[in-house]
Amino acid sequence: MxxxxxxxxxxxxxxxxxxxxxxxxxxxxxxxxxxxxxxLNVVNMAHGALYMVGAFVAWLLLTYLGVGYWxxxxxxxxxxxxxxxxxxxxxxxxxxKVDHLYGLLLTFGLALIFEGAFRHQYGVSGQPxxxxxxxxxxxxxxxxxxxxxxxxxxxxxxxxxFGTWFAIERTKLGAYLRAATENPTLVQAFxxxxxxxxxxxxxxxVALAGLAGVLAAPIYQVSPLMGSNLIIVVFxxxxxxxxxxxxxxxxxxxxxxxxxxxxxxxxxxxxxxxxFVIMAVVLMVKPAGLFGRER
Amino acid sequence: MTMQTQALRRTGVEAGxxxxxxxxxxxxxALAAPFLLxxxxxxxxxxxxxxxxxxxxxxxxxxxxxFGHAAFFGGAAYVTAHVxxxxxxxxxxxxxxxxxxxxxxxxVFGLIAIRRQGIYFAMITLALSQMVFFLALxxxxxxxEDGIQGVPRGTLFGLFDLGQPLTMYYTVLAIFxxxxxxxxxxxxxxxxxxxxxxxxxxPRAVSLGYRTDRYKLVAxxxxASLAGLAGGTKALVFQLASLTDVTWQMSGEVVLMTLLGxxxxxxxxxxxxxxxxxxxxxxxxxxxxxxxVIGCIFVVCVLVFRRGxxxxxxxxxxxxxxx
Numbered sequence: 001m002x003x004x005x006x007x008x009x010x011x012x013x014x015x016x017x018x019x020x021x022x023x024x025x026x027x028x029x030x031x032x033x034x035x036x037x038x039x040l041n042v043v044n045m046a047h048g049a050l051y052m053v054g055a056f057v058a059w060l061l062l063t064y065l066g067v068g069y070w071x072x073x074x075x076x077x078x079x080x081x082x083x084x085x086x087x088x089x090x091x092x093x094x095x096x097k098v099d100h101l102y103g104l105l106l107t108f109g110l111a112l113i114f115e116g117a118f119r120h121q122y123g124v125s126g127q128p129x130x131x132x133x134x135x136x137x138x139x140x141x142x143x144x145x146x147x148x149x150x151x152x153x154x155x156x157x158x159x160x161x162f163g164t165w166f167a168i169e170r171t172k173l174g175a176y177l178r179a180a181t182e183n184p185t186l187v188q189a190f191x192x193x194x195x196x197x198x199x200x201x202x203x204x205x206v207a208l209a210g211l212a213g214v215l216a217a218p219i220y221q222v223s224p225l226m227g228s229n230l231i232i233v234v235f236x237x238x239x240x241x242x243x244x245x246x247x248x249x250x251x252x253x254x255x256x257x258x259x260x261x262x263x264x265x266x267x268x269x270x271x272x273x274x275x276f277v278i279m280a281v282v283l284m285v286k287p288a289g290l291f292g293r294e295r
Numbered sequence: 296m297t298m299q300t301q302a303l304r305r306t307g308v309e310a311g312x313x314x315x316x317x318x319x320x321x322x323x324x325a326l327a328a329p330f331l332l333x334x335x336x337x338x339x340x341x342x343x344x345x346x347x348x349x350x351x352x353x354x355x356x357x358x359x360x361x362f363g364h365a366a367f368f369g370g371a372a373y374v375t376a377h378v379x380x381x382x383x384x385x386x387x388x389x390x391x392x393x394x395x396x397x398x399x400x401x402x403v404f405g406l407i408a409i410r411r412q413g414i415y416f417a418m419i420t421l422a423l424s425q426m427v428f429f430l431a432l433x434x435x436x437x438x439x440e441d442g443i444q445g446v447p448r449g450t451l452f453g454l455f456d457l458g459q460p461l462t463m464y465y466t467v468l469a470i471f472x473x474x475x476x477x478x479x480x481x482x483x484x485x486x487x488x489x490x491x492x493x494x495x496x497x498p499r500a501v502s503l504g505y506r507t508d509r510y511k512l513v514a515x516x517x518x519a520s521l522a523g524l525a526g527g528t529k530a531l532v533f534q535l536a537s538l539t540d541v542t543w544q545m546s547g548e549v550v551l552m553t554l555l556g557x558x559x560x561x562x563x564x565x566x567x568x569x570x571x572x573x574x575x576x577x578x579x580x581x582x583x584x585x586x587x588v589i590g591c592i593f594v595v596c597v598l599v600f601r602r603g604x605x606x607x608x609x610x611x612x613x614x615x616x617x618x
Contacts, residue, residue: 043414094598100414101360102597105554108547109593116586229425232543236422239415269433276426280407283419287410 013144015261021150021219023257024157025212027250029234030241031161032208034249035168037238038181039201042092042103048231049114050206052224054080054213056118059127059222069132072214080210081203088202093195111228118224126221153215160211161250168246177201236279242292252290325468334464335532340572341471342529347552347564348478349521354550355559356482357514358494362417362546363404363424364522367397369541370427371523376443376536377436386449386457390470390527397523398516400427405515409508412497421543428541442537446530463532470528474521479561481517490514544586551589554596557603566604 029047036044057079058072067075087110095102131149138147168174180187180194188194213227220226234253241252256275264271282290328337346368353359371393379389408419431437438444448457457463481487492500493507500507530536539545548571556567571589578585596603602610 037414041414043418091594091598098601101417102601104360104362104414104417105550106594106597108550109590109597112544112547112586112590112593114590116584116588116590120584120587228543232421232425235418236425239411239418239422243415272429272433273426276422279419279422283407283410 015265019258019261023254026237027253028157028212030237030249030253032205036205037243041100045107046110048227049111051209051213052227054210055217055222058214058217076214077207077210081207084206085203088199126223129217131218236275240282242289245291248291329464334460338467338532341467343568344565345471345474346525347568349518350549351553351564353518357490360417361420363420365545366424366427367519367522368526371397371526372530372536375527375530376446380446393527394520394524398520401516401519405512409511431541446534557606560605563605
């Protein structure tokens with residue numbers, strides 16, 4: 001068996017795949033954060049909690065209603081999006097006129113409520129969620145073994161990410177959205193209902209988190225704490241990429257996932273903190289982030 | 296002391312003497328408190344009150360929301376616990392070490408974080424403190440999930456045996472009063488005025504010729520040092536340094552204490568810390584999930600009660616507040 005820099009290729013590619021999967025989740029979550037931030041100027045601290053809620057909705061659907069993975073893939077993001085709409089309509093909306101920091105604090109409180117409630121109800125241990133039959137098994141690619149489900153996760157999240165990018169950057173609706181981000185008053189004056197657009201944006205952003213939750217359910221266990229540690233890494237990803245750019249969020253998410261995977265191979269002790277170290281370095285060199293602009 | 300301060304505040308004595316009366320009364324109550332309430336509970340309140348006051352120096356007077364103050368609080372607790380237990384240092388040097396390390400950490404965090412403002416500042420401090428959390432989880436001297444247990448309280452200055460609950464209590468009280476006095480002095484100094492100017496309008500402060508980054512950095516280091524002092528003290532009180540104190544939930548908790556009591560008021564964080572610690576020890580004996588209750592208070596505070604308790608009281612009182 002040949003070796004690459006003293007590492008067996010199986011281990012290297014295995015970790016790279018793991019990194020790519022983490023990266024897919026980073027990308028999906030930081031994309032949602034970026035979309036929400038662009039429109040609402042709110043850092044959604046509840047994003048990780050809503051990702052967890054997405055996974056739990058899938059699990060609850062399966063356990064109590066017998067709705068399988070494919071149903072959950074549609075229903076869970078819709079449910080999370082609906083929760084998001086309610087939160088935006090009833091709470092976040094009241095904070096647009098005060099300091100943006102209050103939006104962060106509010107969503108932090110919401111995250112505590114969601115996580116605390118699920119933890120109270122279901123404990124901290126994870127609930128297993130089966131891989132759907134269609135996606136079981138794997139393929140031997142010669143240099144590594146690719147489990148089908150993991151390939152599906154990477155492909156789906158890439159598709160959703162670039163679909164979102166296309167919708168925002170290349171369609172008429174996206175143009176309205178970008179215009180409303182720049183100057184909401186003017187867009188409102190042109191007869192576009194900006195408040196509804198803001199609500200839908202928040203709903204869509206958190207629906208992405210819900211979708212990520214469903215995708216994650218068969219890989220990681222469904223547990224109330226699955227979102228809380230992930231979200232801080234995603235924040236670091238967002239700081240590195242810069243909030244200004246949709247494409248930046250996607251590329252940075254995937255890149256950092258891969259980098260984390262590489263660190264696990266070469267220096268496992270540092271794998272937890274590598275993203276944060278990179279964040280510090282990027283801030284030193286380019287404070288606005290790799291793809292960001294000063295605002 | 297917290298509830299009583301609030302009650303005194305309401306009596307509406309003349310502004311100047313009111314403040315003196317308030318402080319004198321508060322101090323008297325604090326001195327008498329260990330005879331009425333469980334000293335360890337009071338010491339916990341004082342530690343968190345100092346922590347919240349240190350945090351408030353940043354958010355309330357410089358307008359910087361740090362979401363990573365647990366790194367200083369919990370990190371310093373580890374330092375005190377380690378030097379006192381493993382190296383046999385006296386408690387005063389243990390606390391000094393905690394303060395110095397927290398100041399150094401604050402300098403590093405500050406240099407990185409003040410490059411961005413507002414929301415980014417919060418996210419960067421959060422991410423950096425999470426790095427400290429992982430270090431605390433992995434470094435051998437912190438003993439991972441177990442933490443550093445059985446930290447000896449020792450003898451302060453070779454004279455006072457901190458093993459005695461009352462001696463420990465008055466030591467903690469003295470530390471709190473000293474820390475609070477330092478914050479009071481800072482806020483009312485020309486330096487504090489510049490900080491407020493930066494909070495209100497940074498571009499204008501820059502155009503007036505102030506190097507705002509330096510002011511912010513000094514405020515950050517000062518806040519981190521005092522948070523570290525509070526953390527080191529807590530390690531001595533509970534004879535324990537554990538992962539709980541470095542988690543981001545702890546950073547959130549100190550935000551809540553300050554928000555609930557009143558950001559930008561001097562006494563607000565003290566009131567908030569007292570309330571949150573009381574509430575948590577009460578909830579611990581019920582079946583209600585603590586995070587949910589804390590989260591609800593957060594939401595209510597942000598939506599309808601942004602000035603906090605002391606802030607609301609000050610706004611309703613005639614005359615000048617204690618800002």
